Amino acid sequence: MIYSSELIKGTLKTIVLKLLADNKKMYGYEITQKVKELTLDKIQITEGALYPTLHALENDGLVTTETEFIGKRVRKYYTLSPSGKNKTKEKVSELADFMETMKFLLDIKTKTA
Amino acid sequence: MIYSSELIKGTLKTIVLKLLADNKKMYGYEITQKVKELTLDKIQITEGALYPTLHALENDGLVTTETEFIGKRVRKYYTLSPSGKNKTKEKVSELADFMETMKFLLDIKTKTA
DNA sequence: GTCAAATACATTAGATTCTTATGTATCTTT
DNA sequence: AAAGATACATAAGAATCTAATGTATTTGAC
16 A cells, blocks of 8 residues: 555655654665655655755755765765754654644544534 | 644645544534634634635535525535545545554664764 | 624635656666 | 666646635624
8 A cells, every 4th residue: 555645745855854864864766765665665755756855955955965976877965954954853843743633633523413 | 833734735635524524514614613623723724725625525526515594694514425434434544554654754763873 | 883803605826746757877687 | 688776857737735815794892
C-alpha cells in the first residue's frame, strides 16, 4: 500500500528537513531512497516533487549545497544551515502537534442520536 | 497557534467525512464551527475550502443533501451515503496509518557520524 | 430602532504544490 | 550489448487551498 498523494502534500518539506537534521548531509536521490526504505515503500517521493522542494529550501536559505563528482557523475549534497535547523524544529513540532489534534478529531464520538 | 495551511491540505476531506459519520447530518457552517471548537481554534476551515469540498463529495456520491429553511434562510444538510460510510472508514484508517509512519519518521535518530 | 456581528450560502482569481512526462548522462550487472 | 539503477533537472497540467468578494437574514448590544 502506498499512501494517497494528497497526504504527502504539506509534509514533504518537513520530511526532507528532518532527514537532513538526522543525517547531516544528503543528496537528492539518497533522500528518495531513504524515505522509501524507512517507510517500507509506503511513501515514495518522486523526483518531480523533490527537486523543486530542495531548490526552494535553498532559495529560502535553509540549506546550503556542495557539488561532488563521483567519477564523471555529479552529486549535489544538501546541508542544513543554522536557520534550517531552527526551521526543522519548528516544522517537526508543529506536525507532531497537528497529529495529536488529528488523532483526537478522528477518535471522537459525539453522536447526536 | 493555527496550523500552517499546508497541513490541512489533504486531510480536509477526511475531517469532513469523519464529522458526518459521527454526527449523521450537518450543514456547512456547522462543520466549520465544530472543527474550530473541537480543535480549540487550531484548525479553521475557510468557506472557500469547505464548499468546493462538499460539492465534490456530493458529485462523487459520497453524501446526499437536503435543504431546509430556517425562517427565510437556507440551510443545506449533508448526510453520508452508504458508499460515503465506506469511504470514511478507508480514509480514516489510511490517515491513522500514515500518522504512525510519520511519527516513526520524525522520531528516528540515525546519525551517520 | 439601528448598527455590528454572526449565520449561511456561494463563486472566483491567484498561489502553491504535486503528478506525469520528458530529457540528459553515467555506472553496474547480466 | 542491453537493461536497470544512479543522478541531476525542467515543464505542462491537475488538484486544492487562500483570500477576496458577493448576497441575504438573523441576533444581540446600546
